[in-house]
Amino acid sequence: MEVIVEMNQISKSFKEKKAVDHISFNIHKGSIVAILGPNGAGKTTTLSMMLGMLEPTQGTVKIFGQHPKDIKVREKIGAMLQQVSVIDRLKVREVIELFRSYYPNPMEMEFLINLTGLTPSDLNRYAEKLSGGQKRCLSFALALAGNPELLFLDEPTVGLDTTARRKFWASIRELSKQGKTVVFTTHYLQEADDAADRILLISQGALVADGTPEEIKSRIVKRSLSFLSDQDSPEFRQRLIALPSIAECYDKDGRICVTTDNTDSVLAAIFTGGLPVRDVRIDQGRLDEAFEQLTQNHEEAV
Incomplete structure (x- = not known):
């Protein structure tokens, strides 16, 4: 080229x-x-x-x-x-x-x-x-x-x-x-x-x-995935938080959201553990988040 x-x-x-x-x-x-x-x-x-x-x-x-x-x-x-x-x-x-x-x-x-x-x-x-x-x-x-x-x-x-x-x-x-x-x-x-x-x-x-x-x-450290569950409960949330790689769990726009640095492993753990979830969405992050993380990391390195 x-x-x-x-x-x-x-x-x-x-x-x-x-x-x-x-x-x-x-x-x-x-x-x-x-x-x-x-x-x-x-x-x-x-x-x-x-x-x-x-x-x-x-x-x-x-x-x-x-x-x-x-x-x-x-x-x-x-x-x-x-x-x-x-x-x-x-x-x-x-x-x-x-x-x-x-x-x-x-x-x-x-x-x-x-x-x-x-x-x-x-x-x-x-x-x-x-x-x-x-x-x-x-x-x-x-x-x-x-x-x-x-x-x-x-x-x-x-x-x-x-x-x-x-x-x-x-x-x-x-x-x-x-x-x-x-x-x-x-x-x-x-x-x-x-x-x-x-x-x-x-x-x-x-x-x-x-x-x-x-x-x-894709270089954003933290990504999120969200889903719905017909069996949401405190016990369900505890099972979520206990999964490997999950940093936090919260509600947003009527959906259950979790943040992670490895969405693949979290999805595998959810389905292997048989957790009742549906309508799963993966948010790879926005450009402004990448912009903030990359420039901040460079300033700290300097």
Whole structure:
């Protein structure tokens, strides 16, 4: 599979503070990659080095096999950053056409408009008159103007309502189907869980986890399983607690729940012991739980 982004032992220091500490990873063509981490973890710094906006203190960054500032690289990438700046006294359509003119093979205007959800009235409005959400849509359109093969998105859905967010991620999936590569940061962990096929989790400048959302969630120490029982009683609960690997037992949403670090062994013990349970569900955990555990464990190790 073609490698689009190569980060090799990247570090970045600002005076005495090391914002990024020896990070290495590759990103392949057509993938959707989320970079996650707490505030100040080094996400935006990492993104900025991939864009060529910052030079690493140590290590090498290559985009399409070249330095990020190479003109041929610039023609193949698009970026939507947190701060949205617009050109005063130009209408939205004029701003988009201006940006399209900067590239040798710009995205078709009609396709671009359909992807970004801008309406005909939006296109005829002066850019500075747009609402916050509309400016985010315009920023997305400008990132797509050059028909990029690689798209960088820094907190792309901040300020968007639920409908606009749904439209945005549908567009990202459409771009991925065309073979375009997407790298994004977000504080909305559910978005990363739903949209990304790979997550890079950064804590205190270090890469602490790298895998699919399911792989990241599978690293949660405690999982839970829940069920119903027609013979629930104090004796039944005591039998449950006595089973190996069960940490606690509690009620939630009308169901009996137990936490464990080994759901397989608990299920085997329940059925071997003949406990009267039905409608069993296994909760492998949420991404926010994995995020909290992995970053906390890294901080304690440091």
